[in-house]
Amino acid sequence: IAGITQAPTSQILAAGRRMTLRCTQDMRHNAMYWYRQDLGLGLRLIHYSNTAGTTGKGEVPDGYSVSRANTDDFPLTLASAVPSQTSVYFCASRPGGQGHEQFFGPGTRLTVL
Amino acid sequence: SQQGEEDPQALSIQEGENATMNCSYKTSINNLQWYRQNSGRGLVHLILIRSNEREKHSGRLRVTLDTSKKSSSLLITASRAADTASYFCATDSSSYKLIFGSGTRLLVRP
Numbered sequence: 001i002a003g004i005t006q007a008p009t010s011q012i013l014a015a016g017r018r019m020t021l022r023c024t025q026d027m028r029h030n031a032m033y034w035y036r037q038d039l040g041l042g043l044r045l046i047h048y049s050n051t052a053g054t055t056g057k058g059e060v061p062d063g064y065s066v067s068r069a070n071t072d073d074f075p076l077t078l079a080s081a082v083p084s085q086t087s088v089y090f091c092a093s094r095p096g097g098q099g100h101e102q103f104f105g106p107g108t109r110l111t112v113l
Numbered sequence: 114s115q116q117g118e119e120d121p122q123a124l125s126i127q128e129g130e131n132a133t134m135n136c137s138y139k140t141s142i143n144n145l146q147w148y149r150q151n152s153g154r155g156l157v158h159l160i161l162i163r164s165n166e167r168e169k170h171s172g173r174l175r176v177t178l179d180t181s182k183k184s185s186s187l188l189i190t191a192s193r194a195a196d197t198a199s200y201f202c203a204t205d206s207s208s209y210k211l212i213f214g215s216g217t218r219l220l221v222r223p
Contacts, residue, residue, distance in 0.1 A: 104155030
């Protein structure tokens with residue numbers, strides 16, 4: 001089934017630990033995005049990638065890194081997790097740039113203690 | 114800061130009534146999109162309206178766009194309990210990034 005998958009579904013993590021959230025899409029979309037969603041703040045863009053091999057910083061990039069080695073995968077890494085990174089993380093993709101809708105994954109609920 | 118801001122933050126209506134949500138934004142856009150999110154789920158795209166369009170319909174949804182006022186509205190007619198969700202507007206400019214607002218939580222009471 002075409003779409004976006006995220007793993008894990010949820011995770012509890014000790015502060016200071018390293019964590020990678022996985023995102024895979026099978027729609028051959030060029031652009032991919034990572035958002036975090038916090039109550040009352042909507043979705044905030046962390047990092048994005050317009051095409052394989054390129055990445056860019058979003059609104060709240062500090063403490064996060066991404067890579068885009070191929071079209072399908074866009075992992076998000078927290079090098080040293082902090083409690084303020086407790087959030088729900090959504091991966092999204094779309095065919096190209098502006099003018100297209102975004103398709104969202106089911107989300108990863110991350111708790112940092 | 115976020116580009117789009119929805120109003121109201123929360124809305125409670127009776128089934129069968131119409132629901133109107135508004136979105137204001139700050140900078141020029143190429144298009145504006147509306148998304149729906151059911152509790153605990155990812156966002157789902159509802160409708161896209163381009164900057165040269167003033168109104169667009171899709172089923173029970175009607176979206177308007179006023180670029181002079183930098184605002185948009187989403188109207189859901191004849192609401193159903195299943196319409197209960199959060200609704201987000203998102204602006205699409207030349208930066209290849211969608212910027213989302215903080216959303217309107219809609220509750221449709223049976």
